[in-house]
Amino acid sequence: MECSCGGAVTEGKSSYRVSEDNFCFILDNIPAYKCTRCGKVLFSDETVEKIQKLVGRIKRDSSEIVTGRPSVNLYNY
């Protein structure tokens, strides 16, 4: 795997956060790659797919909760 800048990437862990109107959530310990040249964090297609599924699920869940203020939730990957 290579970064778009052409730099080499190292395997590691990262976090991912999503902010929406009525919620924001943070995923921790996601397998990720980091570019050693520009520092950009990359996720594999499989990981992106999993994240998107999770985001969809959280969006559905959060739409059922009306708190009137933003909530922050931690999810395990």
Ligand SMILES: [Zn+2]
């Ligand atoms: Zn790079």
